[in-house]
Amino acid sequence: MSMSYGYRMYTFEIFKERAWKQQHPLHVEHEDKPDWRYIDYLNRISASHVEQSAHGFPPRMDGTSRDQDIDNVPVFQLLSLSQNGDAIRGSFRHGRPSGHSIALPKKSLGPDAKPIDISDYSPTREYRFAFQFPDPGNTGLLSVEAVSGACPSRYLVQWARWWSQSYAEGRDEPWYNLKAFALGDAIQVQQFIERGQVIEVVLIAGAKKASRMRRTEEFRITSTLDVQGKSKALRDLKKVVAANKTDEDLAEELAKVLGRNVEEIDLDDGYVVLDTEYGRHHVSPSRIPDVFTYPIASERPDDDEFYREVKQRARKMSTEVDGSFNFS
Structure with a gap:
């Protein structure tokens, strides 16, 4: 089976709780206390969720649970998250029950390797991502890896919203709704x-x-x-x-x-x-589909190559976003 590796580009914004139209700034300056920055906030609220499996979609914004067959929904697991300057990079696993029962070993493992029963497991792939924050500006850039056409960015975005809601519980502070919008360059569109x-x-x-x-x-x-x-x-x-x-x-x-x-x-x-x-x-102009994938290779690129490609593309496309970016 041939594979393809690339990434998709999005802009992202945040909204305070259930505000639907008014963006919330990604950076809020204060005179009497440290500035608030969403980049620091996202890094903080996500840390406790690394290597924690989550099944299906998170609860709705009003806190009610979704009607999901928990054994037959996709699984999401944040693997890593690191903040570097005006960027956050990380990776997550995503997969879904496949209906397969037995996984047979590769031939290279030799005759002693045994089949494995995977009927109660969800095969997953690792996807890398990068948030690039503006300085200043209210709209950032998000890149998410795509593997053979699959790019489960919405799971990352929705779980980030739920982590914010969970973090705000018991604390005298609001939560923030992260939203991502597909971004394609003019030629690709x-x-x-x-x-x-x-x-x-x-x-x-x-x-x-x-x-x-x-x-x-x-x-x-x-x-x-x-x-x-x-x-x-x-x-x-x-x-x-x-x-x-x-x-x-x-x-x-x-x-x-x-x-x-x-x-x-x-x-x-x-x-x-x-x-x-x-x-x-x-x-239509407001309905540009979330299908634009920028290819990299037929084999999985290492981290250096992946993030180099992402940075180059983000630098080119940053001119379409209202904000100033530092890609150093």
Whole structure:
């Protein structure tokens, strides 16, 4: 089985408890006490969780447990965490029950090696990661290793949120919600769009959030289009994304493809459903999929090579983030 090793890039932000819109600074200055920095905080709250296995997803933000079959959910284990300047590097294991029963030994182990029953175990892989913090700024960069297309970054992010909630219990201080957002460079985004096939376009009018959990719409229009229309929709998508325009701008362009009756409607959201090598995705300026992997090698790189590649890419992409970074 051929393997591939690389990494994915994200921006990350923090939000104070259940605040949804207002970012919390990654660095808070104080006159009468030491400054508060999320880099120090994350290092502190994570230390006690090294080599502790966690199964499935953590409890919800309100503390309620999830409905999970604990023996059949993925397992997560933080392996290491180290702070160096404006960066935190570490690694974790992740895997899931595979349905396999017996593992047979490699031939190189010789004839005396015995099969091992793994029916009650979850095979795991190790993934490395790096947080790069701005100075100053409220948005950082996160790199997470990808192995043959798998990149379980959301487990790292969600458990970091739960560690913060657990740490805050019994202490007179808030907890912080870590959020990560997929980041792809302009060339990679355009290549992703070009390689996709348009399945349909969706236009939405009157879209708004009735509450944090519920979204309302006046109506939506879905069209599969003809061959010519699909080509035009793909060109419009590329143009709007390249120009850093909004979902509303995309809806306006797509409405022209559908004709005058649609073009005259006051639309405020739209996206294109693409069939890609990664499966079907809804794509618009705000819906860039979490699939962009930067390859390194077909064999697992050592730590020096991995973090060197990550640093070089982060330095290039830091220009797309509002903040100043020190990569020394």
